[in-house]
Amino acid sequence: MPGQQIVPGPDHPITIEPNPARVVVRVGDRVVADSTSALSLRESTYPAVSYLPLVDVDQTLLRPTDTQTYCPYKGDASYYSLDLPEGELTDVIWTYEQPYPAVAEIAGHVAFYATKVDITEQR
Numbered sequence: 001m002p003g004q005q006i007v008p009g010p011d012h013p014i015t016i017e018p019n020p021a022r023v024v025v026r027v028g029d030r031v032v033a034d035s036t037s038a039l040s041l042r043e044s045t046y047p048a049v050s051y052l053p054l055v056d057v058d059q060t061l062l063r064p065t066d067t068q069t070y071c072p073y074k075g076d077a078s079y080y081s082l083d084l085p086e087g088e089l090t091d092v093i094w095t096y097e098q099p100y101p102a103v104a105e106i107a108g109h110v111a112f113y114a115t116k117v118d119i120t121e122q123r
Contacts, residue, residue, distance in 0.1 A: 012043070018039060075098060
């Protein structure tokens with residue numbers, strides 16, 4: 001559902017910077033992603049979100065879904081589920097394949113819902 005892009009500004013700032021930590025994503029004991037190249041995206045008053053390069057995610061577990069959402073600041077998001085032996089975690093990962101220019105750095109990266117997986121940062 002395309003919409004009109006809104007450029008981040010003083011009322012809704014977005015910053016993206018390299019995350020100096022190693023970011024590891026687990027479901028139970030299983031590591032599903034491990035990255036030393038994550039980006040930290042801070043948007044307005046929301047908590048920072050780690051965006052990991054897609055190549056640092058276990059590709060054998062990824063299943064694209066039909067879910068799509070729209071953010072006027074970042075663009076159209078698509079989603080992945082994790083297909084695990086214990087069952088599927090639906091729409092646990094999102095990505096902006098063609099993000100708006102203001103956040104172009106997150107292209108090729110994915111983010112995980114922290115309420116569905118365990119995300120740790122190791123410095």
